[in-house]
Amino acid sequence: MTTDELIAPGTTGPATPTRRGSLRPLLLRLHFYLGVFVGPFIFVAAFSGLLYIFTPQLERAIYAHELTVPVGQAKQPLNDQVQAAQRALPDATMVRVRPGDADEATTQVIFSRSDLAPSHWLTAYVDPYTSQVRGTLETYGSSQAGPVRTWIDELHRGLHLGDFGRLYSELAASWLWVVVLGGLVLWWGRRRPAKGKGRRRLLSWHATTGTWVAIVLLFLSATGLTWSQYAGDTITDLRAALSWQTPTLPAASGHGGHGAHSEHAGPSGPAVAATADQVRNIARRAGLDGPIEIAVPSEPGAAHVVKQIRTEWPTKVDSAAIDATTGQVLATLRFDDYPLGAKLARWGIDAHMGVLFGLPNQIVLAAVCVAVLALIVWGYRMWWHRRPTKGGFGVGRPFPRGAWRSVPTPVLIGLIAVTAVLAWYLPVLGVSLIGFLLVDSAVGWAKGGPAVPARR
Incomplete structure (x- = not known):
């Protein structure tokens, strides 16, 4: 029928x-x-x-001046690039550094400031060949979304x-x-x-x-x-009950590498400039290839946390805690060691955003x-x-x-039971369902109640 x-x-x-x-x-x-x-x-x-x-492609076109540079002869030390970014934003606190992975990519030096909303940052884009700051943008989240992508994301x-x-x-x-x-x-x-x-x-x-x-x-x-x-x-x-949370580095507990996403640091703090090149080299030797991010410790003597930031397939989000003064790798966390639930969550989020499989992922979603x-x-x-x-x-x-x-x-009783459980765990569904039932009942009552087939 x-x-x-x-x-x-x-x-x-x-x-x-x-x-x-x-x-x-x-x-x-x-x-x-x-x-x-x-x-x-x-x-x-x-x-x-x-x-x-398709906002990643749109941003690469709109912010091409900040994101890309002409390929030069040799890259400047990462320390010099970081110092240039700090001079450009003296009233902000540096929290992370993303060295440009591709030859034409700029180095991103990420800052927090008290007037920014949670999970919003100021990012300075530095020419790795000249250490010149090509511009600054307010960015959002761990993906470093620029203003256009942030606006559409919030929409x-x-x-x-x-x-x-x-x-x-x-x-x-x-x-x-x-x-x-x-x-x-x-x-x-x-x-x-x-x-x-x-x-x-x-x-x-x-x-x-x-x-x-x-x-x-x-x-x-x-x-x-x-x-x-x-x-x-x-x-x-539910993920916590099943031990499916995303694991964290034991040596990084309480340090700025992870805590910086939830709260902005104060106007003063330790700088990574003196050890940025060293930390990056140690991370490379520890097997963290591809695009990486160096998180600045929030207190003196704390470990630097370096993590891979490649969310495309195959996913590379390994991380390491590094003591920059001794060159010792204090701890590592491999994506292969994530529990299955944490891996599925990572892949699910990235596929939902259209980045897991690149352009084919975007085309399917579109x-x-x-x-x-x-x-x-x-x-x-x-x-x-x-x-x-x-x-x-x-x-x-x-x-x-x-x-x-x-x-x-029997089916009706089962439906009511399942609906009650779903309404409890999905509150918006439950409240909207109750609202609909109340309105529908009121309309039916106002009309005198339509004739309905008797229960057989």
Whole structure:
């Protein structure tokens, strides 16, 4: 039985009676309401995500002067480059250094300052061949996102509305997997294919496209929840219970290499300039190849923490704690030694951001985002097709209330139990579901309550 079979064209009620002992009427009503009310939130998330996907390439074009330099004859000592950056930002505290890995890449010297928001930095971009500072930018997070990428990222996460705005993205991620799974059950449980023109053809496009992108959408929903305010806490607690947290260097505990991300240091602090070259060379000998980041210790005598920052496949995020005065490697942490849960979290985050597999990753995400936009437009178009054709302006009515009465009692009890557990661990889903039920009940009560099939 398809959607078109339940509601005849040009009518506002069911054309045929629903089957007894069927979950389908309830799924149809749920899928309809989620499409109407949650669809806009998913649309915004997909559109802003589409904008974000290619921001690395966009930043390389916009900030080419800061990020790249003409290739010279020989690079200057890293110490000289760091000192040049410190002279350019005398009122800020240096926290990290990223030597340019490619021949044309600048060295990034990252500073904190008291007037910056949490996880925001000032980054000086230094020409490694001349030690000249080519510019400074405010950057964000561990990925050193520039202003353009930061603006789009904040749009995607919270519409630039702070913590309140983040509820929109959590609402979208919380319901996305429900929409996907419900749609799959409805489509693959139909009695016959939906063929024809108009609404039937839209239904076929909607369902077929949704099936093709379902796996990726479920993945995006799960990984998106890890960044959320409330469900994210649940996931963090779950990872802790399973010992799936990302491990840290024992020798780096309490030092600035890791703590600097949560709090900005004061205006004064030890400088890495005298030992930057030495620390980098020791890290190379310890096997930390490719792009690296040197974290400045927050207190005298503490170890420097050096870590790889390659998040593309194969992932290289090994780290080492180094005593720069003795040249001793105090501890190392290899990505190979991460617990499976920590590895999956790392890969999941990077794939969600489109960096794990480079350009192919970006193309797949972009195609899925476009597909989601089309799915939502088709869904609203199908709703429009179901509007009454007589009696003036109107829109398609929802599927009849009381659909839960057709669900077998054991199944209904199981659904209530599962929903209660999900609502507890996914609070935004739970609160929005309660809100919908209250509004739906109030509307039904105001209309005198539509006739619903008796429980059989």
